Amino acid sequence: MVQFPSGAAYVEALQNTRLCFAEPDLKGAKVELDKLARPRPISGNFASVFSVTTAAGKRHAIKCFTREVADQTVRYRAISDHLNRVEGRWKVGFEYLQRGVLVEGRWYPVLKMDWVEGTGLTRWIEQHVHDQRALVGLAERFAALVADLADAGIAHGDLQHGNLLVASDGSLRLVDYDGMYVPALDGMKAAEMGHRNYQSPLRSDVDFRPDVDRFSAWVIYLSLVSVAADPALWGQLHQQGGEYLLLAEEDYTDPAGSSRFPILLDHQVPEVRELVARVRGMLGAPVTALPPLTPITFTTAQSSGTFRPVQPAAPLPPWMADHVLPTEPVPRARFVGRDSSLTAVALVAPLLVVGTVLLAVLAPAGVALTGVCGLLLWFASTFAVYRARQETRAKRREYARLDELDARLLDINQRLAVLTEEGDALAKSAAQRAASEKVLKAGLQERHRKETAAIDTEAQRQLASIMSRRGGMGAERKRELDQALADLRAEHVRQRLATVSIADAGLEGLGGKLVANLREAGIATAADFAGVNYVTNSQAQNKNPFFRLPSGLTVRVPGFGAVKASRLEDWRQKQEWIARNSQPTGLPDSLRRIIESRFAQRVRDLDELEQQVKASAMQQKALVNERFTADLVAIADQVRAANAVTAQRRVEHDRAVRRCHGEIEAARTAHLIAARETTAYDSITYPRFLRFAFTGR
Amino acid sequence: MAYSAEISRTNPTAFVFLVDQSASMNDPIGGEIPQRKADVVADAINRLLTELSVKCAKEEGVRDYFHVAVVGYGQSVGSAFSGDLEGRDLVPLSQVADNPARVEERPKKVPDGAGGLVETTTRFPVWMEPVANGGTPMVRALQYAETLVAKWLADHPGCFPPIVLNLTDGESTDGDPSTAAVDVQTHASADGATLLFNLHVSASEATPVTFPESDEDLPDAYARTLFGMSSTLPPDMRSYASQQGFEISDVTRGFVYNADIASVVQFLDIGTRATDLR
Numbered sequence: 004m005v006q007f008p009s010g011a012a013y014v015e016a017l018q019n020t021r022l023c024f025a026e027p028d029l030k031g032a033k034v035e036l037d038k039l040a041r042p043r044p045i046s047g048n049f050a051s052v053f054s055v056t057t058a059a060g061k062r063h064a065i066k067c068f069t070r071e072v073a074d075q076t077v078r079y080r081a082i083s084d085h086l087n088r089v090e091g092r093w094k095v096g097f098e099y100l101q102r103g104v105l106v107e108g109r110w111y112p113v114l115k116m117d118w119v120e121g122t123g124l125t126r127w128i129e130q131h132v133h134d135q136r137a138l139v140g141l142a143e144r145f146a147a148l149v150a151d152l153a154d155a156g157i158a159h160g161d162l163q164h165g166n167l168l169v170a171s172d173g174s175l176r177l178v179d180y181d182g183m184y185v186p187a188l189d190g191m192k193a194a195e196m197g198h199r200n201y202q203s204p205l206r207s208d209v210d211f212r213p214d215v216d217r218f219s220a221w222v223i224y225l226s227l228v229s230v231a232a233d234p235a236l237w238g239q240l241h242q243q244g245g246e247y248l249l250l251a252e253e254d255y256t257d258p259a260g261s262s263r264f265p266i267l268l269d270h271q272v273p274e275v276r277e278l279v280a281r282v283r284g285m286l287g288a289p290v291t292a293l294p295p296l297t298p299i300t301f302t303t304a305q306s307s308g309t310f311r312p313v314q315p316a317a318p319l320p321p322w323m324a325d326h327v328l329p330t331e332p333v334p335r336a337r338f339v340g341r342d343s344s345l346t347a348v349a350l351v352a353p354l355l356v357v358g359t360v361l362l363a364v365l366a367p368a369g370v371a372l373t374g375v376c377g378l379l380l381w382f383a384s385t386f387a388v389y390r391a392r393q394e395t396r397a398k399r400r401e402y403a404r405l406d407e408l409d410a411r412l413l414d415i416n417q418r419l420a421v422l423t424e425e426g427d428a429l430a431k432s433a434a435q436r437a438a439s440e441k442v443l444k445a446g447l448q449e450r451h452r453k454e455t456a457a458i459d460t461e462a463q464r465q466l467a468s469i470m471s472r473r474g475g476m477g478a479e480r481k482r483e484l485d486q487a488l489a490d491l492r493a494e495h496v497r498q499r500l501a502t503v504s505i506a507d508a509g510l511e512g513l514g515g516k517l518v519a520n521l522r523e524a525g526i527a528t529a530a531d532f533a534g535v536n537y538v539t540n541s542q543a544q545n546k547n548p549f550f551r552l553p554s555g556l557t558v559r560v561p562g563f564g565a566v567k568a569s570r571l572e573d574w575r576q577k578q579e580w581i582a583r584n585s586q587p588t589g590l591p592d593s594l595r596r597i598i599e600s601r602f603a604q605r606v607r608d609l610d611e612l613e614q615q616v617k618a619s620a621m622q623q624k625a626l627v628n629e630r631f632t633a634d635l636v637a638i639a640d641q642v643r644a645a646n647a648v649t650a651q652r653r654v655e656h657d658r659a660v661r662r663c664h665g666e667i668e669a670a671r672t673a674h675l676i677a678a679r680e681t682t683a684y685d686s687i688t689y690p691r692f693l694r695f696a697f698t699g700r
Numbered sequence: 701m702a703y704s705a706e707i708s709r710t711n712p713t714a715f716v717f718l719v720d721q722s723a724s725m726n727d728p729i730g731g732e733i734p735q736r737k738a739d740v741v742a743d744a745i746n747r748l749l750t751e752l753s754v755k756c757a758k759e760e761g762v763r764d765y766f767h768v769a770v771v772g773y774g775q776s777v778g779s780a781f782s783g784d785l786e787g788r789d790l791v792p793l794s795q796v797a798d799n800p801a802r803v804e805e806r807p808k809k810v811p812d813g814a815g816g817l818v819e820t821t822t823r824f825p826v827w828m829e830p831v832a833n834g835g836t837p838m839v840r841a842l843q844y845a846e847t848l849v850a851k852w853l854a855d856h857p858g859c860f861p862p863i864v865l866n867l868t869d870g871e872s873t874d875g876d877p878s879t880a881a882v883d884v885q886t887h888a889s890a891d892g893a894t895l896l897f898n899l900h901v902s903a904s905e906a907t908p909v910t911f912p913e914s915d916e917d918l919p920d921a922y923a924r925t926l927f928g929m930s931s932t933l934p935p936d937m938r939s940y941a942s943q944q945g946f947e948i949s950d951v952t953r954g955f956v957y958n959a960d961i962a963s964v965v966q967f968l969d970i971g972t973r974a975t976d977l978r
């Protein structure tokens with residue numbers, strides 16, 4: 004497989020012909036330049052063609068290929084061999100050069116052709132629309148060219164306006180032999196399928212035979228003849244810039260919906276009608292069953308054949324400017340064929356008149372009345388004869404046709420009005436749809452916004468609570484450490500106090516009895532009581548001491564009055580003070596670490612919780628987003644489908660409108676012609692008939 | 701069948717290029733001679749416009765088979781044409797062809813066919829100058845394209861679907877471009893939906909990927925997003941791409957990742973060739 008350079012790559016390479024060409028006469032040759040002073044390409048589907056003039060002054064068309072053509076070398080050799088044996092002015096001399104052009108370090112083949120001084124078919128037709136003789140001449144030469152090809156066993160493969168050039172003497176040149184069939188290539192497939200506006204809808208790439216040009220030949224011939232017959236058809240059927248002549252692909256694939264076929268099929272010129280009807284009939288036929296082009300013989304045999312001379316009836320409405328109308332004045336219709344019976348009837352009249360006058364003078368009124376009656380009867384019968392005359396009938400027919408055309412115009416205009424309404428409705432419903440889609444989308448967006456916001460709010464709430472918990476943690480930790488220290492100290496004091504016995508204290512007034520009593524109450528050391536409560540005795544007016552035990556209970560100890568109890572209490576307080584002096588100043592590290600690590604764990608737990616909250620929010624949001632996107636895509640799918648349907652409807656609508664306009668124009672032309680024809684019957688009147696009956700003129 | 705409408709002067713279609721002009725386009729892209737991404741992309745656009753003009757050149761001049769817009773996005777979003785076409789959106793191709801901002805004389809070393817290299821100059825038309833400034837408002841750019849396309853389709857309901865080609869180095873700075881991309885593709889003619897293709901120019905060393913059928917081998921999230929935004933190639937384009945030697949399937953997308961200069965032009969080339977000009 005060869006990858007060919009692009010058109011622009013060739014333009015770049017051809018900026019230096021000394022480098023890019025190998026052929027001696029092309030080396031350094033002058034390439035025609037464009038407005039930007041770069042080589043000027045003429046591009047087709049498969050190649051870009053450049054005009055190159057050698058030092059000797061010979062102008063060539065250098066065809067540089069941009070796409071692979073299967074078996075190109077073989078094909079061109081076969082075509083070249085075959086063409087060398089065939090005569091024909093249509094031929095363009097060429098040479099297939101394997102080492103043609105150097106692009107980016109690689110050689111590619113080119114086709115070196117003689118430059119054809121000619122005008123492309125479309126442009127030529129535009130220049131000759133009103134030159135009937137030239138058009139008819141070209142149609143004839145085209146038919147001859149097609150016959151020559153057939154005789155030589157050749158098919159061009161892509162007959163179309165771009166490949167037909169008209170030289171200044173009006174002769175035709177055929178270019179682009181890429182897709183050409185010659186007998187030596189039999190059995191191959193077609194290299195290309197030809198221009199879509201010139202092919203039978205049934206052509207396929209297996210159709211590579213001597214007769215593949217038939218459909219396109221008919222299409223081109225039909226176009227030339229039709230424009231020759233009626234230049235208005237060019238403006239009517241050929242859209243400026245269209246890549247076709249009068250008929251295009253859509254007409255072949257859907258003739259029923261075609262806006263162009265009816266205009267041609269109903270055309271006033273019979274040659275056009277017949278040709279088009281033939282082509283219309285070929286649409287369903289397999290490619291192999293198409294008849295060869297058979298040129299028509301023109302009705303008026305002048306030198307090159309012209310159609311019935313025609314001239315417009317002045318003044319023309321603007322839309323008629325191009326229409327060809329009969330040129331000679333409409334011949335007046337006359338009564339002809341005064342036979343003896345008519346003469347006899349006519350002769351009765353003077354007799355009746357004379358008779359009636361005489362009767363009126365001579366006879367009584369009643370008899371005279373008979374004469375008048377006779378006269379009336381005569382008028383009645385001659386009028387009946389007038390009505391039955393073929394001239395009068397022809398006149399009525401003409402007027403009826405005019406009425407019919409009026410009705411048709413009315414009908415088409417009504418259809419057009421309906422179409423216009425439909426078009427408006429289409430636009431309106433499309434606008435409505437667009438609006439409702441907007442609403443739908445806005446709704447989705449709003450829902451999405453709300454859902455996302457709800458997720459955010461909830462996550463925020465949880466995060467805030469985590470944050471506050473984390474914030475409280477410092478104080479809590481300090482509290483716990485303090486507490487631990489306090490506990491530690493209390494225990495130290497307790498233990499110390501437990502080692503100081505009351506019995507050993509030797510307190511004044513606290514004999515063995517009292518010590519025993521204390522022991523009885525469970526108080527042996529300074530640790531065994533916490534203090535003394537004094538309860539005032541209401542009768543005795545003195546205070547009774549109650550010892551507070553570490554358990555929180557209070558006891559009375561026999562033998563203790565307030566004085567002794569308070570002495571013991573003071574002693575205890577002193578012991579406690581001594582114990583406090585040796586209490587620990589801080590928490591030991593081990594204990595501190597245990598507490599700290601418990602708190603570190605709690606912080607980690609909170610961190611994890613925070614991550615979880617965040618992740619869960621993100622996950623929820625991802626789900627919401629996913630659904631939102633899916634919903635948007637679903638809407639988009641619907642919108643796209645609906646847009647495509649609308650576009651399709653609009654295309655159909657536009658086509659129907661064009662068709663109506665075409666019909667209106669055709670009907671108007673017919674109407675104008677018919678109206679003109681009716682003027683011929685201005686002379687067909689009853690008084691004229693009477694004159695004719697009497698005088699024969 | 702969809703994507704088979706005739707492209708002709710009477711039934712032209714639209715080509716909208718979106719060109720990333722954000723500050724990051726100042727970064728160099730790999731290769732033997734490093735080039736700024738902005739230069740690479742501007743060059744690609746200029747080449748593409750040349751290619752289109754050549755393809756549509758006929759005997760009497762360039763034909764308006766296409767109307768072309770070049771939209772830049774960076775500091776702002778809008779027409780990126782310089783010269784006479786400055787500020788214009790969709791311009792008929794014949795006017796584009798005739799009105800480059802300037803024609804550059806470029807020295808070029810070309811093979812002489814005998815194994816050596818010779819110096820020559822070529823004339824290279826320039827419509828768009830490289831720019832790199834500001835953020836990457838890709839969503840807005842896509843919306844801009846959507847407006848152009850919608851208006852075009854209102855006037856041309858039967859045309860070959862418009863083609864939007866986005867050239868970027870990745871990250872959108874004004875939101876996820878995915879839904880904007882979907883929206884562009886909802887606009888359809890009777891012949892099919894608008895096509896959106898993406899070209900990801902990246903400085904990364906990752907292997908270039910051309911016309912992939914899945915995002916599996918794509919190295920980063922931006923590339924995957926751009927892949928997801930791209931239309932599948934319609935049948936005609938597939939056959940051109942495979943003619944050019946690419947491996948193509950039914951789900952191949954119009955996406956090129958980390959394209960070097962050659963595949964940039966290649967990609968654009970196929971985009972335009974895909975349409976059968978008749």
Ligand SMILES: Nc1ncnc2c1ncn2[C@@H]1O[C@H](COP(=O)(O)OP(=O)(O)OP(=O)(O)O)[C@@H](O)[C@H]1O
Nearest residue numbers: 045047048049050052064116117118119165178179
């Ligand atoms: N020998 C010639 N002399 C002058 N002009 C030519 C010549 N050959 C081709 N051309 C011009 O170049 C145009 C393109 O050439 P050609 O038709 O060979 O290319 P292509 O790519 O095969 O086109 P197509 O799309 O018709 O297949 C023609 O329409 C014609 O105007």
